[in-house]
Amino acid sequence: MDTVWLDVQMWTPMRGRVHPFTTVVCDAPDPAPRTTADWQTWAAAYLEIVAGKDDWQPGRYHYTAELRDDGGRTAQVFTRGQWNWRT
DSSP: OOEEEEEEEEEETTTTEEEEEEEEEEEOOSSOOOSHHHHHHHHHHHHHHHHHHHTOOSEEEEEEEEEEOTTSOEEEEEEEEEEEEOO
C-alpha cells in the first residue's frame, strides 16, 4: 500500500448535515497503524497539517481513511471519524 485517501466532509450547522469538502491523497504511513484508534490518531494529525497549510475554515469535519482500487472506488476502510479544526 502506497497511498491512503482521506475523504473529508464538512459539517454545516445551519443545515444540520455534512457536505463533501475535499479528498486528501496521502502517502501511506510506514509502518501502517494496527488499530482503528491508531488510524484515527494518524488521520487527525495529517488533517491538522493540511488544514493549517490550506487555511481551512474552523469547524467540524468528518473523514474516512480508505484504500482505493485502480478505478478510484473504495477497496478498504481503515477508519471513520470526526475531527474539529480550530485555528
